[in-house]
Amino acid sequence: MLTVYMASVSGSVEMKKNQERIFSVLTSKNIPFKQVDITQNSEDKDLMRKKANNPTALPPQIFNGDAYCGDINAFNEAIENEELEKFLKL
Numbered sequence: 001m002l003t004v005y006m007a008s009v010s011g012s013v014e015m016k017k018n019q020e021r022i023f024s025v026l027t028s029k030n031i032p033f034k035q036v037d038i039t040q041n042s043e044d045k046d047l048m049r050k051k052a053n054n055p056t057a058l059p060p061q062i063f064n065g066d067a068y069c070g071d072i073n074a075f076n077e078a079i080e081n082e083e084l085e086k087f088l089k090l
Contacts, residue, residue, distance in 0.1 A: 002026065002033035002069075002088060005048040005061045009039045018072040019060045025079065031088065064089040 004026075006019045026033050038045035038059055049057045052068050062069040067089050070078075078087030 001065070002031065003036055003063045003065075004033055005036050005038055005044065005059050005063070007039045007059045008037045010059075015059065022060050022062065022072065022075060025075075025084075029084070031090070062088070 004019070004022055007015060010016060023033075023035075036044050036048070038048055048059070048061050049055050051063060051066060052061050052071075057071070061071055062075060069075075069088055074087065075084075078084045
């Protein structure tokens, strides 16, 4: 199952738009996913950063199980290249 690490509380309009884009695309393609809100539990933020192998990673970050797929930039690139399923490791 896909997991999207996100932040429900953020001062960044861009972050919110990026999260909504991911949710919208996945929903429109009927790809199931769960959201993990890193603002509710700092352990989730630490886990996201560890799994992404990036100590400063910010949401949204996408994973398939424990496999790291990428961030919003990689997500958008995969859409442009028509490689979304490959990117999501589906």
